[in-house]
Amino acid sequence: MSGEAHGRGMRRPMLFATGLLVTAAGLAVHLLGSGTAAGLVADGLYAVLVYLILAFAWPRAAILRVGSVALLACVLIELAQLSLLPAALASWWAPFRLVLGTTFSAVDLVAYAGGVLAALGGDAGAARLARRRSGKADEQQLIAH
Template sequence: MGRKIGLSDLGSVRPIFGMGDERDNPLLEPAPVEPTREQVILRRRLTLAAAAVMILVTGLVVTYATVGFAGDLVGDALYAVLIFLIVSFIFVRMNSWRVAVIAILICTGIELFQLTGLPVEIAAVFPPARFVLGTAFDPVDLVAYIIGVLVAAGVTTWRRLD
């Protein structure tokens, strides 16, 4: 398709409007398309799932590669971040600080459940359960959970500007 060339008012040669050089017309620029609510939720859930997988892998590496107090503290904080991400995935539109409260309550409940001795019995029957339920109560774990969840909530609030 050829272009028609015309003489402008100023005497310069340029294409006549509508004949192939529409980029000069701001009315013909495509309007930005806003994603739908479902697309935003799907994108957020995919991001949360990817982050959860990375935290899970990192937590397993920390658990098996480190020993001592620092390793336990970091591992417990990562466990709490994973719980935070799972709750965020389920309640995708909930405010990050509300998710943080729920995650801290879940982590605290699991830690207090260890006082009953049932997690040890469950882990004896199904060993992977010890990663979810733990085996021994330690009040320092509660501090690590709070730190992990607060850091996760702070990062998600900063990134999403809740």
Template sequence: MHALGSGPVADVVGDVLYAALIYLLVAALLPRAPQIVPAAVAIVWCVAIEFFQLTGLPEQWGLAFRPAMLVFGTVFSPVDIACYVAGIVGVALCDAAVAHVRRAHAA
């Protein structure tokens, strides 16, 4: 998917943003949950998808339908897991800071 960028920097940024997106989707579905809940769900999802890549199915699906690569990736990389954690921790901290500011202004 060269139109979306390629190379190691693009891979890292893509992984971080993918994980942040998963966090935000879960947080939108569970708006009253503390930040640890969407963070935990997002980490479990991202790590599960990464290990699912070991089956080879995501790569096959991506070859048949290229947009599937955006959801499932293609091949396992332990570096991706670190990127996911970094993205989720970053967005969860931002979410907690925004929630703190909102509570402070509401008081």
């Protein structure tokens, strides 16, 4: 995202609010949905949330860098499911099942890529909108003075 949007101080609140909505949507799909399609949507939303968390923590980073790290994190979490660790952690505390998963599926990697691409598109669109609004505000200040 651009420096203009960062300077306005709205990036983190928007990322946080979007993260809450994505979390709610992901949990709804996970709890209410069934089948392969619901699983792919939930996994895609998971990747979007990972992106949002990283963008919140690293607000001035280039969106492609955030997207790359988000995808890498999702892939590493999926690959970790090949070990017994995520399942063991999930048996110890149930929410770990949602965060780390327990069963490896190569198809999940496609859903993660789609989720990160969606997050990149949304973030780029938000940056463009912020630049347009910033430009209009600057124009209005020039006209008023």
